[in-house]
Amino acid sequence: MSEIILFMAPGTCARVTAIALEELGLSFESRVIRFMKGEHKSPHFLQLNPKGKVPCLIYQDQPLTENVAILTFLNNCYGGLLPATDSAWQQAQQLADLCFCASTLHPLVTRIRMPHFFVGEENAQLVWQRACQAMDEYFQLIEQRLQNHSWWYGDQWSIVDAYLYWCFWRVSGANYDVSRFPGFVEHAARLEERPSVQRALSRELVAEKQLIEEGLRFTPPSYS
Ligand SMILES: N[C@@H](CCC(=O)N[C@@H](CS)C(=O)NCC(=O)O)C(=O)O
Numbered sequence: 001m002s003e004i005i006l007f008m009a010p011g012t013c014a015r016v017t018a019i020a021l022e023e024l025g026l027s028f029e030s031r032v033i034r035f036m037k038g039e040h041k042s043p044h045f046l047q048l049n050p051k052g053k054v055p056c057l058i059y060q061d062q063p064l065t066e067n068v069a070i071l072t073f074l075n076n077c078y079g080g081l082l083p084a085t086d087s088a089w090q091q092a093q094q095l096a097d098l099c100f101c102a103s104t105l106h107p108l109v110t111r112i113r114m115p116h117f118f119v120g121e122e123n124a125q126l127v128w129q130r131a132c133q134a135m136d137e138y139f140q141l142i143e144q145r146l147q148n149h150s151w152w153y154g155d156q157w158s159i160v161d162a163y164l165y166w167c168f169w170r171v172s173g174a175n176y177d178v179s180r181f182p183g184f185v186e187h188a189a190r191l192e193e194r195p196s197v198q199r200a201l202s203r204e205l206v207a208e209k210q211l212i213e214e215g216l217r218f219t220p221p222s223y224s
Pocket of ligand 1: 011012013014040052053054055065066067068102
């Protein structure tokens with residue numbers, strides 16, 4: 001049995017953890033959670049993650065949840081995911097950047113991608129619109145930061161770039177107009193060239209095909 005298992009679903013924020021594991025060259029097994037079958041609420045999965053969400057990482061037989069915690073743990077163990085620093089201040093700044101992705105951007109991503117989860121079909125359009133408006137401010141901020149830089153931390157790639165990329169990819173597939181942020185568009189294209197990202201995306205493709213074959217692929221309604 002593999003020492004590391006990643007419970008994931010294609011297209012979800014588990015992609016960020018998968019990229020981290022691929023970037024570190026760690027061998028791991030990805031196990032797909034079938035949302036359409038309610039597997040995330042099954043007693044077995046809830047025992048691992050009582051919040052019923054992916055990613056859930058099994059590391060030496062123990063579950064660890066929350067992208068920020070998983071990425072920080074992996075970086076503390078192996079390095080290479082964030083710029084190396086002994087400064088507690090710099091470490092806190094990096095944590096702030098991960099939290100920005102997880103707790104500022106991600107909730108808006110969910111409202112843009114699946115507004116009907118919050119209010120039902122009849123008001124979903126309004127939630128989508130408001131979330132897009134709120135997202136504009138943050139995408140402008142990211143666009144500014146990426147100006148004349150390849151990555152969030154300048155010349156150095158980090159897992160923050162992968163997290164930003166997942167947010168970008170998710171909303172661009174939900175009719176949010178990303179063409180207004182050309183620096184961010186280029187950043188996403190640059191990120192997709194990384195072998196680690198390609199390997200993580202290939203894993204998702206396998207999982208996606210599996211779900212299609214089983215008739216369990218989730219396709220949310222589209223808003224604009
Ligand atoms: N705070 C968690 C959020 C995880 C999360 O929301 N995952 C979504 C997929 S992107 C999920 O599993 N959703 C299933 C559900 O909420 O029922 C993290 O950052 O890891």
